Amino acid sequence: MTRYQTLAALLARRIEQGLYRSGERLPSVRILSAEHGVSISTVQQAYHLLEEKQMITPQPRSGYFVSLHKATPPLPAMTRPAQRPVEITQWDAVLDLLNSRQEEDILQMGSGMPDVTQPTLKPLWKIMARLAQKQDPRLLNYDTLQGLPALREQVARLAIDSGCQLSADDIVITTGCHEALSVSVRAVCQPGDIIAVESPAFHGTLQTLRGFGIRVIEIPTDSATGISLEALELAFEQWPVKAIIVVPNINNPLGFIMPEHRKKALLSLAQRYDAAIIEDDVYGELTWEYPRPRSLKSWDLDGRVLLCSSISKTLAPGLRVGWVAPGRYRDRVIHMKYIATGSTATQTQMAVAEFIRQGHYLPHLRRMRQIYQRNYETLNCWVRHYFPCGICVSRPAGGFLMWIELPEPFDAVRLNRTLSESRLQVAVGSLFSASGKYRNCLRLNFALPMDHRAEQALAVLGAAVEHAMAACAVDALPALSTE
Amino acid sequence: MTRYQTLAALLARRIEQGLYRSGERLPSVRILSAEHGVSISTVQQAYHLLEEKQMITPQPRSGYFVSLHKATPPLPAMTRPAQRPVEITQWDAVLDLLNSRQEEDILQMGSGMPDVTQPTLKPLWKIMARLAQKQDPRLLNYDTLQGLPALREQVARLAIDSGCQLSADDIVITTGCHEALSVSVRAVCQPGDIIAVESPAFHGTLQTLRGFGIRVIEIPTDSATGISLEALELAFEQWPVKAIIVVPNINNPLGFIMPEHRKKALLSLAQRYDAAIIEDDVYGELTWEYPRPRSLKSWDLDGRVLLCSSISKTLAPGLRVGWVAPGRYRDRVIHMKYIATGSTATQTQMAVAEFIRQGHYLPHLRRMRQIYQRNYETLNCWVRHYFPCGICVSRPAGGFLMWIELPEPFDAVRLNRTLSESRLQVAVGSLFSASGKYRNCLRLNFALPMDHRAEQALAVLGAAVEHAMAACAVDALPALSTE
Ligand SMILES: Cc1ncc(COP(=O)(O)O)c(C=O)c1O
Ligand SMILES: Cc1ncc(COP(=O)(O)O)c(C=O)c1O
Numbered sequence: 001m002t003r004y005q006t007l008a009a010l011l012a013r014r015i016e017q018g019l020y021r022s023g024e025r026l027p028s029v030r031i032l033s034a035e036h037g038v039s040i041s042t043v044q045q046a047y048h049l050l051e052e053k054q055m056i057t058p059q060p061r062s063g064y065f066v067s068l069h070k071a072t073p074p075l076p077a078m079t080r081p082a083q084r085p086v087e088i089t090q091w092d093a094v095l096d097l098l099n100s101r102q103e104e105d106i107l108q109m110g111s112g113m114p115d116v117t118q119p120t121l122k123p124l125w126k127i128m129a130r131l132a133q134k135q136d137p138r139l140l141n142y143d144t145l146q147g148l149p150a151l152r153e154q155v156a157r158l159a160i161d162s163g164c165q166l167s168a169d170d171i172v173i174t175t176g177c178h179e180a181l182s183v184s185v186r187a188v189c190q191p192g193d194i195i196a197v198e199s200p201a202f203h204g205t206l207q208t209l210r211g212f213g214i215r216v217i218e219i220p221t222d223s224a225t226g227i228s229l230e231a232l233e234l235a236f237e238q239w240p241v242k243a244i245i246v247v248p249n250i251n252n253p254l255g256f257i258m259p260e261h262r263k264k265a266l267l268s269l270a271q272r273y274d275a276a277i278i279e280d281d282v283y284g285e286l287t288w289e290y291p292r293p294r295s296l297k298s299w300d301l302d303g304r305v306l307l308c309s310s311i312s313k314t315l316a317p318g319l320r321v322g323w324v325a326p327g328r329y330r331d332r333v334i335h336m337k338y339i340a341t342g343s344t345a346t347q348t349q350m351a352v353a354e355f356i357r358q359g360h361y362l363p364h365l366r367r368m369r370q371i372y373q374r375n376y377e378t379l380n381c382w383v384r385h386y387f388p389c390g391i392c393v394s395r396p397a398g399g400f401l402m403w404i405e406l407p408e409p410f411d412a413v414r415l416n417r418t419l420s421e422s423r424l425q426v427a428v429g430s431l432f433s434a435s436g437k438y439r440n441c442l443r444l445n446f447a448l449p450m451d452h453r454a455e456q457a458l459a460v461l462g463a464a465v466e467h468a469m470a471a472c473a474v475d476a477l478p479a480l481s482t483e
Numbered sequence: 484m485t486r487y488q489t490l491a492a493l494l495a496r497r498i499e500q501g502l503y504r505s506g507e508r509l510p511s512v513r514i515l516s517a518e519h520g521v522s523i524s525t526v527q528q529a530y531h532l533l534e535e536k537q538m539i540t541p542q543p544r545s546g547y548f549v550s551l552h553k554a555t556p557p558l559p560a561m562t563r564p565a566q567r568p569v570e571i572t573q574w575d576a577v578l579d580l581l582n583s584r585q586e587e588d589i590l591q592m593g594s595g596m597p598d599v600t601q602p603t604l605k606p607l608w609k610i611m612a613r614l615a616q617k618q619d620p621r622l623l624n625y626d627t628l629q630g631l632p633a634l635r636e637q638v639a640r641l642a643i644d645s646g647c648q649l650s651a652d653d654i655v656i657t658t659g660c661h662e663a664l665s666v667s668v669r670a671v672c673q674p675g676d677i678i679a680v681e682s683p684a685f686h687g688t689l690q691t692l693r694g695f696g697i698r699v700i701e702i703p704t705d706s707a708t709g710i711s712l713e714a715l716e717l718a719f720e721q722w723p724v725k726a727i728i729v730v731p732n733i734n735n736p737l738g739f740i741m742p743e744h745r746k747k748a749l750l751s752l753a754q755r756y757d758a759a760i761i762e763d764d765v766y767g768e769l770t771w772e773y774p775r776p777r778s779l780k781s782w783d784l785d786g787r788v789l790l791c792s793s794i795s796k797t798l799a800p801g802l803r804v805g806w807v808a809p810g811r812y813r814d815r816v817i818h819m820k821y822i823a824t825g826s827t828a829t830q831t832q833m834a835v836a837e838f839i840r841q842g843h844y845l846p847h848l849r850r851m852r853q854i855y856q857r858n859y860e861t862l863n864c865w866v867r868h869y870f871p872c873g874i875c876v877s878r879p880a881g882g883f884l885m886w887i888e889l890p891e892p893f894d895a896v897r898l899n900r901t902l903s904e905s906r907l908q909v910a911v912g913s914l915f916s917a918s919g920k921y922r923n924c925l926r927l928n929f930a931l932p933m934d935h936r937a938e939q940a941l942a943v944l945g946a947a948v949e950h951a952m953a954a955c956a957v958d959a960l961p962a963l964s965t966e
Contacts, residue, residue: 091818094821095628095817095818095821098627098628098821098826099627099628111625113624113625114624116620116623116624117620121623122618124623125615125616125618126615128611128614128615128830129612129615129616131611132608132609132611132612132615133608133612135605135608137599137600137604138801139801140599140604140607140798140799140800140801140802141596141597141599141799141800141801142594142596142795142800142801143801144581144582145578145581145582175658175803175824175828176824176825178823178824178825179823179824179825182822182823182824186694190696191674191696204821204825207818207821207822208822210822211669211818211819211822211823212822213673213674312625315623316623316624317623317624317625318621318622318623318624318625318626318828318829318830319623319828319829319830320658320824320825320826320827320828334578335574335578335690335694336694338577338578338581338687338690339665339690339691339693339694339695340661340662340665340694340823340824341658341659341661341662341665341803341823341824342659342661342662342687342803343581343803344803345658345801345802345803345828345831346801346802347611347801347802347831348828348830348831
């Protein structure tokens with residue numbers, strides 16, 4: 001890199017980190033030249049480069065300004081849920097979200113569905129067709145409870161990439177990650193027990209805990225580094241927390257990867273308070289960096305981590321193939337699995353095992369990572385362009401989900417209602433809280449093709465948000481005056 | 484029918500009902516002729532016919548005797564479980580049974596697996612191949628929570644045969660009948676609640692109840708007419724029973740069909756004590772009579788019956804496609820379904836829906852009923868031939884399961900251990916009790932081909948039973964003398 005490129009990169013990073021905010025004036029050429037010990041023309045070249053990238057805008061006679069809407073919005077701040085055990089609500093809202101799957105003409109920006117249209121999935125279809133043509137009756141009969149050995153071997157092999165040493169016998173196959181989570185919860189807890197969760201957290205996990213009569217403590221979570229270990233420790237001190245559920249690699253909904261030292265610290269905290277960790281790795285293979293980050297399980301020496309995952313986000317959720325590496329809870333997990341559904345479907349397990357064994361999985365992953373990253377960049381532009389100022393936006397390190405925080409008292413539930421007229425739907429933030437927090441947040445899916453229809457949807461969404469925020473501001477006035 | 488045929492049929496029925504027992508002398512030709520007002524030669528012709536069928540044996544100068552081992556063994560008597568809430572155990576034994584699925588060289592006479600090798604399943608394979616060839620990405624993505632409308636429509640249509648008026652919207656698709664049962668239990672009960680079950684009862688149901696912390700009351704059950712309504716009423720009077728789980732049509736393991744008037748009486752009892760009924764109909768389509776018997780659900784006016792079923796026994800358990808018609812508990816069932824596994828696999832649902840829609844289901848059922856009935860007759864002969872006297876044997880009205888009761892203190896658990904050397908396995912009776920009763924019973928599968936290997940197995944089994952019973956008799960002596 002030349003000098004001016006280095007300087008431009010530095011300035012771009014500052015803008016992205018929100019050091020210079022949207023519309024703000026940048027330092028003069030003279031000051032920058034002095035600060036960085038470079039020539040005036042180097043600074044000018046750097047500014048030209050950023051101008052080309054539409055990150056900054058020159059204003060005649062005043063210098064350069066950070067382009068409006070072009071600056072990266074700041075990250076959501078550390079969340080601050082109530083740190084005491086709460087009952088979980090929100091089922092009706094979750095149901096609304098899930099029911100909209102039925103309506104084909106709705107653009108489902110709120111869903112957690114991956115893109116299943118890529119040609120790298122063709123071998124999977126072929127394998128399924130061939131399995132059906134072979135007519136092996138064993139595929140129609142009950143599989144063993146633990147799952148197909150051929151699949152368990154492939155899962156164990158893939159786990160090496162996340163730093164895990166597992167054998168096929170350490171794996172239990174489940175009906176999706178959902179079942180992996182629910183049998184894990186039931187293996188480590190009794191009704192009435194307390195589990196600590198990130199906040200926000202995946203609504204499926206919250207509903208599962210609710211269904212089993214578990215109380216949850218929502219722990220403050222940072223959108224870049226994950227669950228607050230300090231707050232978690234406090235919770236451990238105050239309450240008999242039995243287990244922690246985390247999504248440390250590509251969190252849903254915040255998109256972060258927990259830094260390694262924090263992962264290790266989380267594990268030792270769990271050891272200290274003798275709690276189980278349920279690690280949900282369902283998005284872990286979809287990180288944009290390669291090789292993928294390590295799982296908590298990879299440092300787990302005493303078998304207290306139950307690693308749950310599936311092919312739902314990487315390959316095809318409709319096959320309902322997931323798994324858990326349950327550590328020391330293996331026997332109980334198998335029992336709970338029997339209780340919930342009996343054995344897992346045989347043929348779909350075989351198809352997935354074959355797909356991985358034949359070497360189609362990693363090329364598919366590579367492609368999906370690229371597509372999602374490109375989609376993310378596009379969505380990011382559109383959000384900056386179409387949304388009003390004053391919002392915070394997550395910076396996912398992979399996957400296909402974006403979390404947007406709007407100023408309170410913005411109400412995403414109300415927003416969704418107006419959006420349904422435009423056949424558009426987002427996931428409202430309150431789904432991701434046991435106690436109905438985050439109504440001012442929403443989650444967007446960028447596994448959808450980022451085409452003209454999506455851009456139009458973003459424009460509608462941005463306008464609706466702007467409108468709603470303006471209405472909030474007006475709403476807030478009488479409330480103030482009557483108090 | 485001619486006169487002598489009518490008379491022979493009458494005598495055969497008496498023998499089958501145990502009125503004339505094995506080895507017993509039959510009335511003289513003269514007496515029968517007087518009793519029935521027919522000629523002596525008619526009686527002689529009737530006896531000859533029965534002799535041809537090997538049901539009776541002539542003894543020179545003494546007349547006719549019921550053939551040894553050819554008489555139908557009596558039915559097991561009404562069971563007498565302890566009628567108070569108990570904790571469920573037996574998981575280890577269930578696990579042993581399930582694990583033997585892995586060992587291909589074991590003849591699994593204890594399993595609940597159907598025959599999935601018949602040519603009437605070919606269209607299913609074809610449909611699956613065609614679905615894979617079409618490469619419709621929707622099949623790879625999440626289905627709706629309630630399940631594929633196309634499948635729900637077919638299930639509702641089939642339910643007409645059991646007397647039910649259901650619409651597609653009354654059905655929730657599940658991952659096998661197992662999940663249907665477990666979400667139903669969770670929809671109507673809380674941990675600590677009491678549920679009444681038949682005794683013996685399907686081990687999967689018992690383990691599910693155990694997993695959810697439900698206490699069960701085992702109700703005496705008759706091997707011809709089903710759960711004792713008198714005992715059930717007593718249980719209702721003494722305990723706060725929240726629900727009843729029954730398998731009224733082709734009970735597992737006893738094989739009975741509850742008579743209609745008892746079904747109706749069961750329903751009104753549930754109404755009177757405001758309890759839910761979880762009706763497990765998984766074998767209901769496999770009755771040898773046609774049309775199939777009505778389900779409890781067909782009389783259910785106030786939505787208290789949750790009808791659970793699947794294609795596992797009729798088509799293919801490996802596909803894991805089941806359903807529940809949850810009546811008034813629909814919303815809670817959908818919630819519990821979300822919690823357990825999320826939505827059901829899309830493609831397998833589609834394949835089953837197509838198979839039924841294209842009209843392959845009923846011809847397949849017809850064939851399976853015939854095969855199982857023929858297998859039953861063969862197994863029945865072998866049991867009479869190879870087993871010692873003094874046993875009781877169920878008379879299934881369909882399905883592919885036979886229940887054998889041996890005199891106490893015979894121990895089927897110990898028997899199974901010796902059988903494993905012969906690569907043979909049966910289901911021990913104690914699996915079917917919450918409290919470890921029925922160790923003197925075993926359940927045999929006759930969906931297996933009743934071929935030479937099976938006959939050999941029956942011979943080994945019969946000899947082992949005879950040996951064990953003799954040992955029991957010896958064991959019992961010192962116990963008597965020291966008391
Ligand atoms: C964090 C997380 N865990 C688990 C799941 C459920 O995965 P599956 O579809 O494999 O059951 C999801 C799906 O939305 C998810 O986002
Ligand atoms: C009475 C009964 N109910 C339910 C089941 C479970 O059926 P599925 O395989 O559809 O989960 C069985 C299977 O053995 C059964 O015998």
